[in-house]
Amino acid sequence: MAVPDERPDVSGPARVRFAPSPTGSLHVGGARTALFNWLVARQTGGTFVLRLEDTDRERSTPESEAEILRALTWLGLDWDEGPFRQSERDAVYRDAIERLRAAGAVYPAYETEEEVEAQRAAARADRRAPVVRGLRDRSPEEIARLEAEGRRPVWRFAVPLPGETVIDDMIRGRVAFDHAQIEDFVVARSDGTPTYNLAAAVDDLEMGISHVVRGEDHISNTPKQMLVIRALGAEPPVYAHMPLILGPDKKRLSKRHGAASVEDLEMDGFLPQPVRNALALLGWSYDDKTTTFTLDELIERFRISRVSKSPAVFDLTKLGVMNGRFMRSMPPDEFEEALVDYLRKTGYLDERGGGAEELARRSSPLVKRKLTKLSEYDQLAGWLFRPLEMEPDAWDLLQSDVKHSIQAIGGGLGRIETVPTFEPDAVKEVLQDQLHIMGETSAREFLEPQRIALTGQRVSTGLYESLSFVGRDEAVRRYRETLGRLAELWTR
RNA sequence: GCCCCCAUCGUCUAGCGGCCCAGGACUCCGCCCUUUCAAGGCGGCAAUCGCGGGUUCGAAUCCCGCUGGGGGCACCA
Numbered sequence: 001m002a003v004p005d006e007r008p009d010v011s012g013p014a015r016v017r018f019a020p021s022p023t024g025s026l027h028v029g030g031a032r033t034a035l036f037n038w039l040v041a042r043q044t045g046g047t048f049v050l051r052l053e054d055t056d057r058e059r060s061t062p063e064s065e066a067e068i069l070r071a072l073t074w075l076g077l078d079w080d081e082g083p084f085r086q087s088e089r090d091a092v093y094r095d096a097i098e099r100l101r102a103a104g105a106v107y108p109a110y111e112t113e114e115e116v117e118a119q120r121a122a123a124r125a126d127r128r129a130p131v132v133r134g135l136r137d138r139s140p141e142e143i144a145r146l147e148a149e150g151r152r153p154v155w156r157f158a159v160p161l162p163g164e165t166v167i168d169d170m171i172r173g174r175v176a177f178d179h180a181q182i183e184d185f186v187v188a189r190s191d192g193t194p195t196y197n198l199a200a201a202v203d204d205l206e207m208g209i210s211h212v213v214r215g216e217d218h219i220s221n222t223p224k225q226m227l228v229i230r231a232l233g234a235e236p237p238v239y240a241h242m243p244l245i246l247g248p249d250k251k252r253l254s255k256r257h258g259a260a261s262v263e264d265l266e267m268d269g270f271l272p273q274p275v276r277n278a279l280a281l282l283g284w285s286y287d288d289k290t291t292t293f294t295l296d297e298l299i300e301r302f303r304i305s306r307v308s309k310s311p312a313v314f315d316l317t318k319l320g321v322m323n324g325r326f327m328r329s330m331p332p333d334e335f336e337e338a339l340v341d342y343l344r345k346t347g348y349l350d351e352r353g354g355g356a357e358e359l360a361r362r363s364s365p366l367v368k369r370k371l372t373k374l375s376e377y378d379q380l381a382g383w384l385f386r387p388l389e390m391e392p393d394a395w396d397l398l399q400s401d402v403k404h405s406i407q408a409i410g411g412g413l414g415r416i417e418t419v420p421t422f423e424p425d426a427v428k429e430v431l432q433d434q435l436h437i438m439g440e441t442s443a444r445e446f447l448e449p450q451r452i453a454l455t456g457q458r459v460s461t462g463l464y465e466s467l468s469f470v471g472r473d474e475a476v477r478r479y480r481e482t483l484g485r486l487a488e489l490w491t492r
Numbered sequence: 493g494c495c496c497c498c499a500u501c502g503u504c505u506a507g508c509g510g511c512c513c514a515g516g517a518c519u520c521c522g523c524c525c526u527u528u529c530a531a532g533g534c535g536g537c538a539a540u541c542g543c544g545g546g547u548u549c550g551a552a553u554c555c556c557g558c559u560g561g562g563g564g565c566a567c568c569a
Contacts, residue, residue: 021569056568113567120565129494130565154567172497181495181565189567196569220496220564243498243562250561281504281517288506288516308505310498311562318504318518328531370530380530428527435526447528459529 008170009305010238014046015210018072018079019200021053022065025261028253028314029215029245030068031075032279036242037213038077039280039302049207050082055199057087071262075272076295084207086199093194096202096232097155097187105231106187108153109134110146131183132156152191156184157227165223170211170240170304177223185224201225202232209237213304216241216311217252240304243283243311253314265319269342269374274322283308292322324372336364342374352385359384366461366469383455384470388478390485394452398486406486408449411438413479422472424464431464453482 018034020026026034041048050072054060069083086093100106111119111134120130134156138146146153163179187198194202204212204225212222219241226236247257254260265275277293285308286293286301293301327335340360343349349356363381370380383389390398398405415430416422435446451463454475460466467475 019569023569053569059568116566124493127493131494132566175496177495183565186567191567193567195567200569215563216497217563218569221569241497246562248503252562278504283504285505291504291517308498312505313503315503315518321518324531369532372530432526442528443526444528451528457529462527462530464527 009303010040010044010170010211012044012046014040014044015049015208016041016046016213017049017051017204017207017209018077019051019053019203019214020068021056021059022061022068023056023059024064025263026068026071027261028265028279031071031262031275032245032282033214033242034072034077035075035276035279036284036302036304036307038079039299040211040213040304041080042299043302046210047080048078049084049209050079051084051203051207052082052086053196053200054085054087055194055196060087067263071266074266075262075276081207084203086194086203089199089203090193092206093188093199093202094192096198097194100157100187100228100231101155103231103233104158105228106155106157107134107136107184108138108143109156109184109186110138110143110151110153111135129181129183131181133159133184136184154186154190155188157187157224157231159184159227165226167219167222167226167239167241169219170213170238171243171307171309172219172241175219177220182223182227187228197221197224198228201228201236204237205229205232205234211238211240213240213242216244240307242307243309245282246311246313248313248315250313257314258316267346267375269371269376270319270323271326271338271374274319274326277326278319278322282312282314292325320372327371327374328369330368332365332368335368336361339364339367339374339377343377346375348378356385363461363469366465370461379457379459380461383457383460388456388481390452390456391458394456394458397458398449398452398482399489402486402489404445405449406483407438408441408446409453409479409483409486411446412450412453413476413483416467416472416475416479419472422468424462424468427467428464450479453479 016037018037020030020034038048040046052060052065052068054065065083072079097106111132116132119132123130136158159179159182161179165177165179165182167175167177169175185197186195188194200221201224203209222239222241229236245253247253247260249257258264262275273295276295276298280293280298280302281291284302284306286306327338330338340349340357343360344357349360363384367377367380371377411434412431415434416427419426419430431447431450435441435443438446447463448458451460452458454463454466454470455461461469470478
C-alpha cells in the first residue's frame, strides 16, 4: 500500500505576512489570505507582519489603508509587526537595486515604449510568449550617448537563459517555470522607484519572511521574486498559493457580485465570527463533518496542507445561515451589544432620535431568534419606532376578507383587554383559548390579522412577545385603530 | 496567442486503490412543532466522481490525452 503523499506543513515559528495594496477596501479574498496567514502565525507561535504595498502612488490612498486596518481589526486579526509601508522604505529598495547592479543581475534598458510593444507583438505573431528583453550589453559609450540625449532607462532583470525556476509550493506541489517564458521584468522605473516584484521580494527577504501564503493570482510573479532574492544571494521563503474565490458566475469575486468586501459584509449585518468561519471554510476543511469552529479551534486545526487546489464560489446564503446560528447562540447581552453597535454604526438609531437606543436594547430578545443578519432588524422590529403604519401588502391582506379580519382582530381584542397580566405567556394562553372558541379558524388565520393590526407588517417580531412588549394600552389602541379603518370599508 | 493551475450533487466539501453503485453541509421540496412569518426537529430530491483511453484482480482515487473552467502575461500590485 502506497504511503499517502502527505504534503509538508509549516513547522516551527513562522514569520508570515499579509501585504495588501491600499487601493480599495479589504476584499473577501484578501481577508481570507490574511486569516490563513494569521492562523499560521498563531498556531506556530510565529509572527504576523502587516505590510502595505503602496508603491503605486497614483492608486494608493490613506483612506483605503485605514479601511483595511479597520477591517482586519474587526475580523480580530491582529498583527505583530507593522504596518510597514513600502512608500517609506525607498532606501531599502534603492540599496537592493544597487546590489543587483553590482552583481550584474540587472541592466539599464533604453528601449522605447514602441520598441517594447513591437517586441511583444512580434512574439505573439510568432506564437511565442510575449516576453520583452532589452539589449543587455550596451557599451559604456553608447550608454553615455543615450544619457546625454536625456534618455532615462528602466532597470530590467537579466533572466538567466537558458534555465528554469521551480516553486515547491505547499499547496500545489512542484511548479516549474521555463525562463524563456519570463521576460526581463522591470525592477526599477525610469524615475528610480522600485516596482512591485522588486519591492515584494526585497521586503520578504529583509523582513525574514519564512512562508508566503497568497492568492494563486500571484503565482507567475513568484519565479520573478525568487530570481531577485537569489540574485541578492539569499534563499527564497516557502510559498503557498491559494485557490481564488469566485463569484456565482465562476468569475473572480469582485464588486459587481454584491457584498465582496469585509466592509460590505459588516454593513450588511454579518458578525466577524461567522465571517471568519465562512472564510476559513472556503478552500479549507477539517474533516467531512465539522462546519463550525471557534477561533481557538481554527488556530489549532488549520493546516495549509489541507487547503484545496481548486477555486471556490463564495455563497452569501450559507454565510447568512452561519450568521443566524451564531447570533442565536450568543448570550443575550452580547447579542444586544452587537445589535446596538450595528444600529449605531449604520445610523439607524440617529435617524430614529432620542430613546431609540433604549428601545432597540429592549427589543433585542424579540429579534434574536429571527434574524439571519442584523440588517433585517428593521423589517422585523421597525414598527416599534413608529405609529401604526400599514404596509401595502399587509393592508391588502386585511382587505381581502374584511369580515374575517374584523372577527379575528375583534376576537383577540376582547381577550387582551381583559387578560389579568400582560406577560407573553398569559397573552398566549388567552389567545390560544380564543382560537379554540372560534372553531374552525386556523392559528394562522386567527393570528395573522392581529399581527398586522399591531405592527402593520406581515412579517414581524413574535406576536405574543410583541403585544407584551408594547403593553396593553398601546396594543389595544392599535387593534382599535385597525378595526376602525376596516369598519370604514365595511360600511361603505 | 503563450505560460501556469484546476476539475466529486446547483454551491461548499469528505474521499489519498477495495470500507463508496460516493459521506456531510447549504439551497430546494415535504412533514412535525395548531406561535402565524421565522427558528427548531424529522424526512426527501440532487454527483453513471467532466469525457476518452490505459495501469490493476479491483480506480472518484494512479498514468496519458481531450474538453471545460480559472489565473497570469505593464515603467499595476
